[in-house]
Amino acid sequence: MEKRKQVLSAIQPTGDLHFGNYFGAVQNWVRLQDQYDCIYGVVDYHAMTMPYKPRKLRENTWEILFNLIAMGVQPGSLFIQSLVPEHTELNWIFNCFCSYGQLTRMTQFKDKSSQSESKSGGFISAGLLSYPILQAADILIYRADYVPVGKDQAQHLELSRNIAQRFNHQVGKEYFVLPEVLYSETPKINSTADPTRKMSKSAGDKHYISVFESEQRIRKQIRSAVTDTGDTPAGEMSPGVNNLFQLLKAAGQTEAYDHLRGQYEGGTLKYSELKETVAEALVGISQVFVEKKKELLTRKKEVKNEIKAASADIRKRAQQTVREVKELTGLANVKF
Ligand code: AMP
Ligand code: TRP
Numbered sequence: 001m002e003k004r005k006q007v008l009s010a011i012q013p014t015g016d017l018h019f020g021n022y023f024g025a026v027q028n029w030v031r032l033q034d035q036y037d038c039i040y041g042v043v044d045y046h047a048m049t050m051p052y053k054p055r056k057l058r059e060n061t062w063e064i065l066f067n068l069i070a071m072g073v074q075p076g077s078l079f080i081q082s083l084v085p086e087h088t089e090l091n092w093i094f095n096c097f098c099s100y101g102q103l104t105r106m107t108q109f110k111d112k113s114s115q116s117e118s119k120s121g122g123f124i125s126a127g128l129l130s131y132p133i134l135q136a137a138d139i140l141i142y143r144a145d146y147v148p149v150g151k152d153q154a155q156h157l158e159l160s161r162n163i164a165q166r167f168n169h170q171v172g173k174e175y176f177v178l179p180e181v182l183y184s185e186t187p188k189i190n191s192t193a194d195p196t197r198k199m200s201k202s203a204g205d206k207h208y209i210s211v212f213e214s215e216q217r218i219r220k221q222i223r224s225a226v227t228d229t230g231d232t233p234a235g236e237m238s239p240g241v242n243n244l245f246q247l248l249k250a251a252g253q254t255e256a257y258d259h260l261r262g263q264y265e266g267g268t269l270k271y272s273e274l275k276e277t278v279a280e281a282l283v284g285i286s287q288v289f290v291e292k293k294k295e296l297l298t299r300k301k302e303v304k305n306e307i308k309a310a311s312a313d314i315r316k317r318a319q320q321t322v323r324e325v326k327e328l329t330g331l332a333n334v335k336f
Contacts, residue, residue, distance in 0.1 A: 008144035010041035018208035020199030023250035024150030030072035070293035136160035192225035195239035251281035
């Protein structure tokens, strides 16, 4: 039988999972599990690139792992990045295969460096600049064919491909697979409070809706979503209304989507009805996950052990790659 294609993706443990993460990435992660060999990481080394608190980092890491499992990710496919330290070893090697100039052009670096500066008195870590190199190591160490992520990661994926190409060229062998990005049908969900920017944790509380939020708060956030601010050119859908339709589509409500879309075209759509339908759909999704999480928390220890065992297993693959990379790059390599 032919080997199944390898899928790899990862998420930072920086707090809650929001509907942008779910519809842009995690929903896809779950779907891909039937078809491919999937590995998903919670990347705690990445979360150190911004100002953070050590205790909170560890708490967030476990929290997000439980959330991911509640959403349908199989525990056996999950790993914690810092339990696979080979990522950082490959990261160093890739530092030497990555162009400094290209790093400075990353839009995520530009956004986050100004956030970091204002949060911590002007401090911007070198880790924030080299962050996409570690991301390339996360991906290439498992020779991933496909990387399911949201639109905001396109530039980082391109950099990973460039590193793989430069490496392969240098060692004279097509060793690393050039990974391809996989988008969901809704790769960019916007903030309901400001639909011209993406839904994001770092923009502040009103700019994201957590999947594990209380029903009341989800309804409230959708009810107060910006719809039409009056500055959209005639004949175009406003970003706010468009975003609500995207949410409806992502939530799998195709019938309601078609029906309300028809009303919109006919000029009879009531925004309050659109919002009500979106809120209902999101609450429905959320409640299933909240219930599942409650059940998981009753056997916390067992679940944690499963993730540690999965990380140890996944680590073996990473070790194999690092051994081969050392061989190819002329580094000392004690066979173990
Ligand atoms: P992050 O929370 O930045 O670690 O992102 C985790 C995953 O969610 C990545 O694959 C992102 O591309 C995706 N993602 C984050 N925000 C959004 C959004 N607003 N819309 C779609 N996907 C997103
Ligand atoms: N940079 C990604 C984000 O901000 C997280 C990430 C780290 C990642 N390593 C990865 C995503 C490897 C995909 C593959 O969302």
